[in-house]
Amino acid sequence: MLVIFGASGDLTARKLMPSLFNLYLAAQLPENFVVLGVSRSNLTDEAFRDRVVYESDYLKEKTKDLKASKVKSFANMLYYEDLGDSYDTDYSGLRKRVETLKEEYNTSGNIIYYLSTPPTLYETISQNLSNAGMNTQNNGWKRLIVEKPFGYSLETAQELNKGLHKYFKEHQIYRIDHYLGKETVQNLLVTRFSNSIFEPLWNRNYIQHVEITNAESVGVEKRGGYYDKSGALRDMFQNHLLQIVSLVVMEPPIGADAEEIRNEKVKALKSLRIMTDEKELFENTIRAQYVSSNVGGNKVKGYREEDGVDPNSTTETYAAVKFYVDNWRWHGVPFYVRTAKRMPTKVTEIVIHFKKPHHQIFKGSEMQEMDNKLIIRIQPDEGILIKFGVKVPGQGFKVERANLDFYYANLAETYVMEAYERLLLDAMQGDATLYARADEVEAAWEFVDPILNYWKSGEDVRMYGYAAGAWGPQNADNLIDDDGYWRNPTENLADDPGYCVIC
Numbered sequence: 167m168l169v170i171f172g173a174s175g176d177l178t179a180r181k182l183m184p185s186l187f188n189l190y191l192a193a194q195l196p197e198n199f200v201v202l203g204v205s206r207s208n209l210t211d212e213a214f215r216d217r218v219v220y221e222s223d224y225l226k227e228k229t230k231d232l233k234a235s236k237v238k239s240f241a242n243m244l245y246y247e248d249l250g251d252s253y254d255t256d257y258s259g260l261r262k263r264v265e266t267l268k269e270e271y272n273t274s275g276n277i278i279y280y281l282s283t284p285p286t287l288y289e290t291i292s293q294n295l296s297n298a299g300m301n302t303q304n305n306g307w308k309r310l311i312v313e314k315p316f317g318y319s320l321e322t323a324q325e326l327n328k329g330l331h332k333y334f335k336e337h338q339i340y341r342i343d344h345y346l347g348k349e350t351v352q353n354l355l356v357t358r359f360s361n362s363i364f365e366p367l368w369n370r371n372y373i374q375h376v377e378i379t380n381a382e383s384v385g386v387e388k389r390g391g392y393y394d395k396s397g398a399l400r401d402m403f404q405n406h407l408l409q410i411v412s413l414v415v416m417e418p419p420i421g422a423d424a425e426e427i428r429n430e431k432v433k434a435l436k437s438l439r440i441m442t443d444e445k446e447l448f449e450n451t452i453r454a455q456y457v458s459s460n461v462g463g464n465k466v467k468g469y470r471e472e473d474g475v476d477p478n479s480t481t482e483t484y485a486a487v488k489f490y491v492d493n494w495r496w497h498g499v500p501f502y503v504r505t506a507k508r509m510p511t512k513v514t515e516i517v518i519h520f521k522k523p524h525h526q527i528f529k530g531s532e533m534q535e536m537d538n539k540l541i542i543r544i545q546p547d548e549g550i551l552i553k554f555g556v557k558v559p560g561q562g563f564k565v566e567r568a569n570l571d572f573y574y575a576n577l578a579e580t581y582v583m584e585a586y587e588r589l590l591l592d593a594m595q596g597d598a599t600l601y602a603r604a605d606e607v608e609a610a611w612e613f614v615d616p617i618l619n620y621w622k623s624g625e626d627v628r629m630y631g632y633a634a635g636a637w638g639p640q641n642a643d644n645l646i647d648d649d650g651y652w653r654n655p656t657e658n659l660a661d662d663p664g665y666c667v668i669c
């Protein structure tokens with residue numbers, strides 16, 4: 167049984183239901199399966215089904231060519247329980263409902279509680295589940311899935327973990343990070359550890375620097391209220407991007423077991439050099455906000471004019487950080503990681519820049535300026551690209567750069583699951599590999615906390631501006647100066663910087 171707290175909210179309709187529906191169509195759901203939506207809205211089972219299935223904009227496309235009976239049998243698996251005014255209440259009514267459904271669907275007592283509520287309610291809900299005896303595992307397993315943000319700082323993350331651990335054991339807690347559900351993020355592990363051609367080069371002897379870009383073309387949309395209290399570093403960097411960093415940095419695990427992989431990720435996160443000195447923070451971190459501009463002929467609001475945003479806000483919509491990893495493998499290799507809203511395009515990619523050949527034979531060839539790169543595209547145009555030198559036909563040894571590429575799109579026969587689909591299925595099967603463990607989250611906060619503190623009250627801290635639709639503030643280029651320039655990728659993996667579409 168899947169019990170969703172916060173079931174009348176946006177995430178349930180937007181992400182959870184479409185994922186469950188896909189799993190249903192692919193016959194991946196357990197045979198005896200039922201969903202109970204729980205929240206404070208006064209809804210009947212029927213009204214809930216209308217909201218999240220029959221009248222949902224997020225299922226329209228998926229259901230339009232299906233037989234009504236097919237959709238109905240999905241909707242009939244969904245039930246709803248109104249908790250009344252508050253999540254902090256006696257759950258004995260809820261327990262009764264769960265037990266009735268358990269009998270009816272013969273679900274054998276295995277339950278996932280999905281907390282799709284503000285994090286301030288996580289401990290309250292866990293406590294009330296515990297008071298009602300709903301967290302005991304003597305009659306089927308109980309698992310808890312929680313959404314980010316996991317804390318607002320190291321201290322609050324530790325409090326949250328402690329709060330949850332009072333009622334659930336760590337192995338019962340699944341902290342969702344939807345980037346880990348992306349095929350291309352998982353493929354990082356496979357690229358690194360199922361090939362013998364990359365790993366020998368994956369270290370300070372061959373890698374010059376690592377660049378990770380996460381760009382979104384949208385602004386804060388309707389989430390100004392949430393975002394203004396969060397900012398790019400908390401919203402994307404502390405979780406999704408540091409998860410990616412940990413997969414790039416980690417040592418090979420002994421095996422593919424969840425704990426083995428997560429142990430290595432924690433070790434990787436703990437090896438990031440924490441910056442505490444103000445000068446170091448000034449030189450290696452940049453924050454900025456988008457300002458109003460014209461994009462594609464339309465006037466786009468600046469961040470401070472967005473709904474829900476304080477007109478004097480100092481919350482960053484752009485964050486770039488240069489850092490080092492203090493371990494044997496990565497000593498002296500700079501990492502450049504940036505994330506932002508209102509960039510020219512939506513793209514996430516990792517670029518591994520290799521060192522130039524130690525001895526230059528083909529002098530005068532442009533190759534001297536062009537490093538070998540391995541580009542791992544998380545989204546869109548998912549794939550992998552290697553840039554390497556080839557001889558230009560003709561006299562002499564003129565070298566040009568060529569592409570060796572792989573695109574996921576070429577695997578047309580393979581159905582790529584949505585992140586939430588994969589993650590929900592994993593949680594049902596008890597596989598926590600793609601979920602963040604408490605110590606991982608805390609290690610990430612340990613690195614991020616001093617940057618946030620510096621940005622909040624550092625002496626020379628600056629907030630830069632960038633025109634909406636541009637690649638961030640100009641001085642972000644200075645950050646990477648020693649190692650060249652940002653790749654500024656486009657929608658297509660193989661396009662080189664400088665490529666642009668005028669209209």
Ligand code: BG6
Nearest residue numbers: 314344345382401402406514545
């Ligand atoms: C979320 C952030 O976690 O990730 C959003 O809160 C962001 O601000 C989103 O837009 C990006 O996810 P994706 O999968 O579209 O890259």
